[in-house]
Structure formats: C-alpha cells, structure tokens
Amino acid sequence: MTPPRTALALALIIALGAAGCSERPAAPPQRPPAARAAPAPPDPVATIRDRHLPNIELVTHEGRRVHFYDDLVRGKVVAINFMFATCRVACPLATEHLVEVQKSLGDRAGRDVTLLSISLDPERDTPEVLRGYAEAHGVGPGWYFLTGKRDDIEMLRRKLGAYELDPVIDADPKQHTGIVILGNEPAGRWKAISVLSKPVRIRQAIERTILPATQWPTGEAVVKESPREETEVGKELVQPGDLADLPVRD
Amino acid sequence: MLTRRQMLKAGLAGGGYALLGGGYVLLGPGRSRRVFADQLPSSPPTTPFLEELPIAPIAQPVARFATRPDPTNCVNVDGTTAIHVSGPRVVPTNAQFFLIHERQALHSFHPRLPPSSVWGYNGMVPGPTFLGRSGTPVLVRFVNDLPTNDPVGIGEPISAVHRHGGFQAPEDDGYPLDTFCTGQSRDYFYPQTPAPNVFGLPNPEQNEESTMWYHDHAIDITGPNVYRGLAGFFLNFDEVDSFLGEEDPNPRALRLPGRMRGQVREFDIPIVIQDKLFDQDGRLVFDTFDHNGFLGDKFVLNGKIQPFLRVKRRKYRFRFLNGSNARFYQLFLRNGGPFDFVIAADDHLFPRPLLNQKSIILGPAERAEVVIDFSRFPSNTEVILENRLEQDDGRKPDSLVSTGTPLLKFIVNGDVADPSRVPDTLRPILIGPAQILPFVTVKRTFDFERSDGAWQINGEFFDENRINAKPKVNTAEIWTIKSGGGWTHPVHIHLSSFFVLSRNGSSPLPLERARKDTIDVGAFFTQEVKILAMFPRYTGSYVFHCHNIEHEDMRMMAQFENQP
Numbered sequence: 104m105t106p107p108r109t110a111l112a113l114a115l116i117i118a119l120g121a122a123g124c125s126e127r128p129a130a131p132p133q134r135p136p137a138a139r140a141a142p143a144p145p146d147p148v149a150t151i152r153d154r155h156l157p158n159i160e161l162v163t164h165e166g167r168r169v170h171f172y173d174d175l176v177r178g179k180v181v182a183i184n185f186m187f188a189t190c191r192v193a194c195p196l197a198t199e200h201l202v203e204v205q206k207s208l209g210d211r212a213g214r215d216v217t218l219l220s221i222s223l224d225p226e227r228d229t230p231e232v233l234r235g236y237a238e239a240h241g242v243g244p245g246w247y248f249l250t251g252k253r254d255d256i257e258m259l260r261r262k263l264g265a266y267e268l269d270p271v272i273d274a275d276p277k278q279h280t281g282i283v284i285l286g287n288e289p290a291g292r293w294k295a296i297s298v299l300s301k302p303v304r305i306r307q308a309i310e311r312t313i314l315p316a317t318q319w320p321t322g323e324a325v326v327k328e329s330p331r332e333e334t335e336v337g338k339e340l341v342q343p344g345d346l347a348d349l350p351v352r353d
Numbered sequence: 354m355l356t357r358r359q360m361l362k363a364g365l366a367g368g369g370y371a372l373l374g375g376g377y378v379l380l381g382p383g384r385s386r387r388v389f390a391d392q393l394p395s396s397p398p399t400t401p402f403l404e405e406l407p408i409a410p411i412a413q414p415v416a417r418f419a420t421r422p423d424p425t426n427c428v429n430v431d432g433t434t435a436i437h438v439s440g441p442r443v444v445p446t447n448a449q450f451f452l453i454h455e456r457q458a459l460h461s462f463h464p465r466l467p468p469s470s471v472w473g474y475n476g477m478v479p480g481p482t483f484l485g486r487s488g489t490p491v492l493v494r495f496v497n498d499l500p501t502n503d504p505v506g507i508g509e510p511i512s513a514v515h516r517h518g519g520f521q522a523p524e525d526d527g528y529p530l531d532t533f534c535t536g537q538s539r540d541y542f543y544p545q546t547p548a549p550n551v552f553g554l555p556n557p558e559q560n561e562e563s564t565m566w567y568h569d570h571a572i573d574i575t576g577p578n579v580y581r582g583l584a585g586f587f588l589n590f591d592e593v594d595s596f597l598g599e600e601d602p603n604p605r606a607l608r609l610p611g612r613m614r615g616q617v618r619e620f621d622i623p624i625v626i627q628d629k630l631f632d633q634d635g636r637l638v639f640d641t642f643d644h645n646g647f648l649g650d651k652f653v654l655n656g657k658i659q660p661f662l663r664v665k666r667r668k669y670r671f672r673f674l675n676g677s678n679a680r681f682y683q684l685f686l687r688n689g690g691p692f693d694f695v696i697a698a699d700d701h702l703f704p705r706p707l708l709n710q711k712s713i714i715l716g717p718a719e720r721a722e723v724v725i726d727f728s729r730f731p732s733n734t735e736v737i738l739e740n741r742l743e744q745d746d747g748r749k750p751d752s753l754v755s756t757g758t759p760l761l762k763f764i765v766n767g768d769v770a771d772p773s774r775v776p777d778t779l780r781p782i783l784i785g786p787a788q789i790l791p792f793v794t795v796k797r798t799f800d801f802e803r804s805d806g807a808w809q810i811n812g813e814f815f816d817e818n819r820i821n822a823k824p825k826v827n828t829a830e831i832w833t834i835k836s837g838g839g840w841t842h843p844v845h846i847h848l849s850s851f852f853v854l855s856r857n858g859s860s861p862l863p864l865e866r867a868r869k870d871t872i873d874v875g876a877f878f879t880q881e882v883k884i885l886a887m888f889p890r891y892t893g894s895y896v897f898h899c900h901n902i903e904h905e906d907m908r909m910m911a912q913f914e915n916q917p
Contacts, residue, residue, distance in 0.1 A: 145636050147506025154393070155642050193805050264642035265806065268748050269839060280806020282644065282907075291506040293641045294573055295907065297807035300814045311573060315501060316511040317534045321572060322426030323434050326530060326817040333820045336811040337798040341831060346790055349854050349883070 147291030152177075155262045156288075159255035161221070164233035164248035171259065175247065176288050180216045180313045182305075183284045184298050185265055187224035188236045193281045196299060198240050201283070203302035204309070205243055213245020215313050221259065223276055225250040264295065285312040303329045393640055396631040396651045399463045401659035402762045406624070409585060409655060411616050412481035414449040420492065420540045423524065427511060427534035435531040436817070437524035437893065442542060448490040453480070455512055455583060456498040462651070463658040466635035470505050471582035478656040479625050479676070480567070480585025484618065487561055487591035490545050496538040507639040508577040510535045515570035516587055517718060518562055518700035518850065518870045520548040523893035526847055529572040529910075530817055545589070548849050548889040551829045552792040556783040560850075560868070561591040562700040564623065564672045564720045576647065576678050576902035580639050584676050586623040593780060594702055599773035609696065610670040610724055610773035620669050620773065622662075625676040626715070626740075626760060627653045644807075646679025646747020646901045652740070652760050661762040666728040667771035670696070673723070675715035678902045681750035681841070681873070683742035684713045685757060686725070688735070694775045697722035701850060701867040702780040713864065714742070716843035716873040718900040721864060724775050727765045736763040747901060749841035749876040782867065786852050786885050789829050793885070796831040797822055801842045801874060801899060801909065808842075808899060808909035815898070815910035822913040824888045832886045836875030842904065844882075845871040847895040848915075852885040871900055888915045 158172040169175055184201065186194045201220070205212045212218065222228035228236075233248035242248075250256075260266060265280045267273035283298040285308055296308045307328075311319045422440045444450075458476030459468035474480025474495075485491055499510035511534050515527030524531070525541045533539040547560035565587040569578035590596040592603065598611030598621060611621025628649035630638040640647055651658045675682055686692065695707040699720050706724075713721045730736065741757035744750045800811050807814065810821070824830055831854065836842045850868035853861040856879040865872070874882050898910035 145505065145632070145634075147504070151506070262642070264644055267806065268645055268746050278805070282806045284642075292509070295642075295644055295807075297805065297809075297814055297908065299805060299807075300908065301816060304814075304816060308573065316509045317427055317501060317536075319427055319511055319532070319534075321435075321511070321530045321532045323436055323438075326436060329816070329818050331818050331820070332816070333823060334813070335797075335820075335822055336813070337800070338822065339796050339798075341794050341796050345796060345831065346793075349786070349790075 148289060151291055151293065155293075157255070157259055157262060159251060159259055161249040161251040161255075162230050164230055164237050166230045169249075175217065175219055176286065178289050180287045180309070181219055181285070182216060182309055183219045183221065183263060183286070184282070185223050185260055185279055186220050187222050187276065188228050188232050189224065190276070192277050193299065197281055200298055200300075200302045200305060201246075202240055202242065204306045205246060207302065207306050208309070212243060216245070216309055218246035220246070220248045221256060222248070222250045223256065223260070223279055225253050225256055285309055287312050301329060393630065393638065394632050396649070397466070397633055397635060399465055399651065399658050401759055402661040403464050404657050404660050406622075406660040406662040406761060407655045407657060408617075408622060409477060409479050409482045411618065412451055412453070412483045413616075415452050417448075417450050418452075418494070420444060421538075423531070423539055424533045424537040426530070427532055427537065435524075437526075437528055437531050439524040439542075442492075442540070444492050444542065445490050448492050451483070451491065451493040452496065453493055454496045454498045457500050457503065460582065460656060462629065462631070462637075462653055462656065466631060466658075469631070469635070469637040471637070472499055472508055472578065473582040474567075474585050477585075478582040480583070482585060482623060483567075483587040484596065485543065485545055485587060485589045486596055487545055487547065487589060491543040493541045493543070494538050495533075495541065497533050497535050499535055501535050505637070507637065508581040509571070509574045511571050511574065512578070512583070513570045514539070514541055514567055515847070516541070516543060516565055516567045517845070518565035519543060519587065520546070520560075520562065520849065520889070522891050523895060526895055527570040528894070528896065529570055529575070532571050548887070549827070550784045551789060551827050551887045551889055553827065554784045554788060558591070559780060559783050560701075561594065561780070562589040563594060563697050563702055564588055564674070564722060565700050566625070566674055566676070566720070568676070573906055576906045577639055577641060579676070579902060580629070580647065580678055581637075584625065586625070586672070586674070588623065588672070589700075607776055607779060608772065608774050610668045620667070621672075622669065623672040623674065624654055624761070625674040626682060627676045628680045629653050643747065644903050644907055646903045648680055648744065648747065652758060654761050659759055659761070661764055663764045663766060664727050665767050665769040666730065666732065666765060667769055668693075668724050668726045668728070668773050668775070671723050671725065672720060673713070673715060674720045675717055677717055679717060679747040680744055681717070681742055681877070682715045682740045683750075683753060684715065684760070685711065685739050685741050687737035687739050687757070687759070689725075689737070689763075690729070692723040693726045693729075694724040695721060695864060696724060696775065696779055698864040698867060699850060699869045699871060701869070703867045704779060704781050705777060706775050706779060707863055707866075710863065712741070714862075714873075716841070716871065716900070717902070718843055718845055718871045719873070727763065728771065730765045732766050734765040736765065737761070738763065747903060748839060751877075780867070786854060789885060793829055793831055795824065795828075796833065798833040798835065799911070801834065801836040801844065803838045803840055807907050808840075808904045810909060810911045813911070814908035815896075815912075819912070820894065820914045821911035823916050824886075824913055826888055826892050826915040826917060827890065829885050829887045832884050834872065834874050834882045834884065835880060837880055839876050841873055841875040841877055842899040842909070843871050843873050843901060844897065845900040846886060846897040848891065849887040849889055851887060854883040854885055857881050888913070891915060892917050
C-alpha cells in the first residue's frame with residue numbers, strides 16, 4: 104500500500120542524515136548498545152492515508168468518476184468542506200467565502216491547492232445539480248463539487264473529523280460542521296479552520312498549509328491585510344446592582 | 354481489537370493496568386453515545402511503576418550576551434515583521450541570561466516502549482526548570498533548532514514561547530504571530546517583578562508569582578507542538594516563598610518544604626501530567642483530525658508513563674501542572690487520605706492553606722501546589738496518586754469513578770530531618786475584590802460557544818487584526834465568561850491573573866480563593882463564571898483563549914489591547 108517512492112525518499116533522507124550529509128559514502132554508523140532501538144520513523148503520509156483518506160468513489164460536478172484518495176488528494180494540497188445545494192443556513196456564506204478565497208489565490212487555485220466541496224445530500228445533489236450550483240456561484244477551475252454514495256460520504260466525513268460529538272446535532276444536516284479541512288498530503292500536514300472565518304484568514308491558513316514553516320505568512324504584513332477592527336462586543340458599564348450580588352469570599 | 358474509546362474508559366475502570374494477555378481488558382458497562390468510528394489505535398500495554406519520576410534539570414544561566422532585534426517573522430516577504438517587535442534591549446545589569454535550544458531528540462516514555470522522537474527545550478521532555486527570583490530579571494534566548502524535514506508529522510518547526518502565568522510585556526508574551534523559525538531565535542525578557550495593583554493601589558508584593566510554565570504558542574499548531582514536548586516549568590521565588598525554602602533564616606520566609614543541594618532542588622518537586630497515545634510499535638501518535646481535543650490513554654508524568662517516586666517520612670511540596678491538550682484530572686491519594694495542605698493554585702499562593710482536601714481538579718494548563726506529609730505513613734507504605742475523573746472526548750470531563758488510574762506511586766521509606774512548615778498564613782491578599790471593585794466601571798461578557806463545527810468567542814473567531822476589548826491600562830473590569838452547549842473550556846487570560854468572583858452567582862470553588870490565570874467554564878463546572886480581570890502596567894495587545902489547545906488552534910481566541 105505504501106507508495107514505494109515515498110518510502111524510498113524517506114529512507115534516503117534518513118540515510119543521508121545518518122551519514123551527516125557527507126558526499127562520500129560513509130561507513131555504516133555504529134549502533135549504540137541500546138536495549139531497544141528506535142523503530143523506523145513512521146510514515147505520517149501512509150498513516151494518515153490509511154486512517155483518514157479512504158479511496159471512495161465520487162462523481163464531480165463535471166460528471167467525472169473519481170477516487171477520493173487517488174485522484175483528488177494524493178500528492179496535492181487540498182481544502183475540503185461539506186455542503187449541500189439546498190442548504191440555506193451557513194452554506195451560502197461558506198461558499199461565498201471559498202469563492203473569495205479562490206479568487207484571491209488567483210492562478211494558484213487549481214495549481215497549488217485544490218478545493219473540494221462534498222455533498223451531504225448526495226441523492227438530490229446529482230452532478231447536474233452541483234454543476235448548476237458551481238456555475239451559479241461563479242466557481243472557477245481547481246474546485247470540484249462532489250457527490251457519491253451516502254454511506255461512503257458519511258464515512259469520509261467522520262474520518263476527516265467533520266462531525267459533531269452531540270449525535271442530535273450531528274444528525275441534523277442544517278447544523279453540519281462548517282470547517283474547511285486543509286491538507287498538504289505529501290507533507291502529511293493537516294489542520295482545519297472554520298469556513299466562516301474571514302476569507303483572508305482562510306487563504307493565509309491555506310498558504311500555511313502549502314508552504315514550509317520557514318515561509319509561513321505570520322507577521323505584521325499579513326495581519327494588516329484586513330482592516331483593523333475594534334469590536335468591543337459584550338462591553339457594558341457597571342451598574343450599582345452588579346456589585347451587590349457577588350458572594351463574599353474568604 | 355479494542356477500540357480506542359474502550360481503552361480510554363478501561364484505563365480508568367481497570368486501574369490502568371488491568372490488561373490481560375493479548376491486550377484485552379475487562380470492560381465495565383460502557384455508555385453508548387459513541388458517534389464516530391474509532392480511527393486510532395490504543396497504546397500497547399505498559400507495566401506501571403518501573404521507572405523513577407524524573408525531575409527536570411534546573412536551567413543554568415550563561416554569560417551575558419548582546420540581544421538582537423526580533424526576527425522578521427520567518428517569511429521572506431519584504432516588510433514583514435513580528436506584531437510585537439523589540440530591538441536590541443537595554444537589559445538591567447543584574448539580569449540572568451539563558452540560552453535554550455528547541456530541538457528534536459529521542460525520548461523514552463517507558464522502558465518497554467522504544468524511544469520516541471520528541472521536540473523539547475534543550476531536547477528534554479519536560480524542558481529545564483527555571484528557578485527565577487523576584488528582583489532578578491531574566492532574559493532567555495530561545496533558538497529554534499527544530500528539523501525542517503521532520504518525518505514524524507507531529508508539529509511544525511515554527512515557534513512562539515509563552516510564559517504561562519507570567520507578567521511580561523506584549524513583545525515577550527509569545528503572541529501567536531510573533532513566531533521564529535528554524536535557524537532563528539527570539540529573546541524574551543521577563544522582568545521578575547510582581548504586577549502592580551490596579552488603580553494605583555499599594556502592596557504589589559502580594560502578586561508575586563509561584564508556579565508558571567513555558568510552552569509553545571505558535572498560531573495553528575500549538576496543540577501538536579506542545580504535545581510533541583515543548584513545555585517546561587518556570588518557578589518564581591521571593592523573600593516570603595523563598596529560594597532557600599525550609600533552610601531560610603529570614604524570619605519573613607515561610608519555610609515551605611524545599612531546599613537546594615547543589616543544582617538539585619529537594620523536597621519541592623514540579624510534576625507535569627500529560628496524556629499521550631502510542632501506536633503498536635510504541636511510537637508517539639497524535640491526531641490532527643481530532644479538533645474536539647486530543648486524548649491519550651497513557652499518563653505521562655515528567656516524561657515517564659506511570660513512574661514511582663521514593664520519598665522520606667517528611668513533608669514534600671508538589672507543584673502539579675496539567676500539561677495535557679484537552680484532558681481534565683481529579684487527583685486523589687489512594688491509601689493516603691486527603692492532601693494535607695493545598696497551598697496554591699495556578700501561579701499564586703493562597704492566603705491560608707486549605708487543609709485535608711480530598712481531591713484536586715485540574716483542567717488543562719491549571720496548576721495546584723500541595724504539601725503531603727509522608728511522616729503520617731510507616732516506612733514501606735505505598736501511596737498512589739490517581740486520577741478518578743473519566744473523560745472520553747474533548748468536550749468535557751464526564752464523571753468520577755471509585756477507583757482511578759494510577760499516575761504515580763510514592764514509596765515511603767526512611768526518616769530525614771524536616772525543618773519545613775506550612776504556616777497558617779501564606780500570602781495575604783491585602784488588595785482583593787473588596788478593595789478593587791469600588792473603582793470598577795466596565796464589565797464585559799465573553800461567551801465561549803460551539804458553532805458550526807468550531808468554537809467562537811462572542812460569535813467571532815480569532816482574527817489577528819481585531820481587538821475584542823480595549824481596557825484602560827492599570828484598571829480592572831468584571832468579566833463574565835460563559836460556556837453552554839455541553840462543552841467545558843479552560844479559559845486562560847494572558848498578562849495578569851484574575852480574582853474569581855462567582856460561579857453561577859455562588860461562591861467560587863475552594864481552589865479558586867487566590868488569583869488564577871486559567872478557569873474552567875461550562876459542563877461539569879458552571880456555565881457562568883464572573884472574574885475580576887486586571888490590566889496592569891503594559892499597553893499593547895495580549896490574547897485570551899480556550900486552553901483546550903485544539904480549540905485554541907481552531908481560533909477560540911480573542912485579544913485585548915490595553916489603552917494608555
């Protein structure tokens with residue numbers, strides 16, 4: 104199952120590391136007489152694939168049959184969310200945010216990152232319906248709307264962590280989780296951010312997924328990419344009665 | 354095979370080592386609210402009490418060095434700098450300088466498991482313990498030597514260091530976007546002075562800190578970075594709670610248990626409790642897809658799974674820190690009766706010790722200090738520190754069980770002189786809510802809530818450029834912190850500890866009698882907590898957030914900006 108190339112590359116990196124990056128072939132390193140040697144480093148890419156990235160069959164809004172892992176995720180940076188076309192609660196805003204993210208990514212969308220929106224209502228969300236949805240929202244290239252078998256999608260949703268622990272909320276499609284799951288599959292790096300965050304912050308989180316940590320956007324410049332806000336939500340003036348009901352302490 | 358959830362529960366029900374051959378356990382009746390397929394393995398069995406509890410070495414000062422401007426925040430984009438920048442500093446001549454390298458190392462959590470690749474301060478888990486002294490400023494240069502081609506996949510080699518509970522300027526607070534990368538370093542200055550009281554009130558010495566800790570705080574990835582090992586203690590001593598401890602001839606000294614012998618602090622032991630998960634090959638496991646709060650099924654104290662500690666028949670001071678990402682603990686002494694004295698919570702000594710406390714609840718990032726008098730026990734007694742609080746997901750602690758999971762075995766053996774004491778008065782609160790509240794004019798409400806699969810504060814996610822509150826510096830405000838919907842959030846406020854005023858209108862919990870820096874709000878506790886939040890000395894922005902680190906990484910965070 105492990106892609107042999109990845110394993111080989113890893114082994115090579117380790118071998119180089121052990122040899123101190125010397126250009127000459129080094130003598131095999133002396134093993135300390137440890138009681139237990141460290142096992143080979145795990146391959147996070149393979150581990151994550153096996154646990155979280157099932158190779159289920161899906162159909163794109165363009166009618167193409169694809170496999171989730173092999174065709175959509177493997178070797179890519181992806182941003183994944185769950186939606187359905189008739190959702191009227193958070194989905195429209197979510198899609199709006201992702202459209203803005205896609206626009207701001209420019210030609211990096213599709214090239215450096217692939218957007219995947221997976222339907223939670225796969226029976227009604229046929230490829231035709233999803234194509235209409237994509238067109239209506241002005242979705243550009245590098246973004247796939249996907250439908251498939253309900254059980255498969257349900258499994259995928261859970262494996263990607265897009266579930267609610269409260270089964271009542273989890274069973275209510277109107278309250279489905281609004282997270283966008285960000286993954287750099289070949290690097291084994293995965294995280295999530297709310298799709299209701301500001302598009303600029305979603306885009307920066309995507310950039311932090313694409314780029315190595317040494318090039319992450321984190322500084323003053325990226326902070327100031329959006330206007331400064333001072334929203335003192337929850338601020339009030341103390342009223343005389345506020346102090347009366349505080350319990351006496353110690 | 355057992356599911357992970359069964360193991361999490363069974364670890365508690367079975368006393369942690371009720372493993373029968375082949376990795377199977379006897380299970381009690383389980384609840385049936387499991388809603389998702391288990392994806393993670395359970396850890397391999399480990400025999401408890403094989404190794405002695407390690408005590409992290411004391412951080413050693415180095416020769417004074419010239420400070421540098423803060424790094425340009427990693428990214429190679431013109432004009433990008435950290436949010437809070439300090440140039441080369443004028444560091445007082447009496448300051449101590451330290452150099453700490455964040456680096457990858459192999460660490461053995463248990464003799465039956467192979468070593469795991471960890472990231473530690475100076476390559477250690479936990480990192481070296483700082484013994485700070487009030488009046489002696491500290492400058493620490495943290496150097497990021499973390500590998501950029503890490504094959505493990507837990508954490509990212511980008512760092513910001515927060516001294517949790519510490520009173521320090523914004524640029525030294527480890528703001529999540531003030532990061533430094535592999536090959537870079539950042540200098541953190543800790544003034545080592547107690548925070549002044551707000552509204553110009555006197556008696557700052559009451560605000561001396563006790564047990565702080567330092568840990569990673571980088572945006573998006575604090576959870577995996579701390580889990581990988583980036584955490585350590587920072588203890589502070591002053592004239593009263595003194596470095597010389599029980600041997601201090603100063604009549605003002607409390608003479609609590611503890612003394613120095615060379616580079617070892619004896620009878621005063623910091624212990625960080627963390628839960629971890631290992632795969633069948635014994636390698637450390639983390640799940641970046643679990644946004645609810647990651648739980649492990651092995652209990653690691655100062656870097657070892659279920660160790661033992663030999664103690665003499667005398668008093669010991671223990672500083673417990675819950676350094677877990679999402680797990681709550683309720684600590685009991687099996688065969689040991691109550692804790693003789695609880696003397697502090699978070700970073701502040703109590704005005705008076707709490708006597709004979711049966712148990713101690715610790716949410717993520719909380720600390721509690723206890724004194725246990727082992728002279729109560731005959732030699733060869735074994736006393737077990739155990740956790741009786743059951744928890745099977747990141748939402749909240751569930752319920753108490755009658756027999757807990759052993760965390761640490763104390764083996765009582767032998768006598769030794771004990772000049773230590775626990776006085777009736779520890780650190781009086783001269784300026785408390787009664788003195789401060791009459792000056793307070795502003796109140797705020799912060800609702801920590803679950804919404805659309807993520808966590809918000811007052812309906813908003815953390816945004817780097819949004820100021821959520823603008824208190825006037827050197828004032829205090831009444832903050833009402835709420836959490837509904839069945840979740841518990843350990844809420845941490847940077848810069849200054851706060852007084853807990855009430856829980857759902859009633860008195861705070863016993864351990865909330867002095868100032869705290871982290872408070873548990875929501876299910877299992879109360880849905881509402883009122884605190885007296887304080888904003889001393891420094892202008893500028895600081896974050897406050899949920900310290901279930903997965904929630905924090907998902908932006909359950911906000912910031913206040915102290916106004917001149």
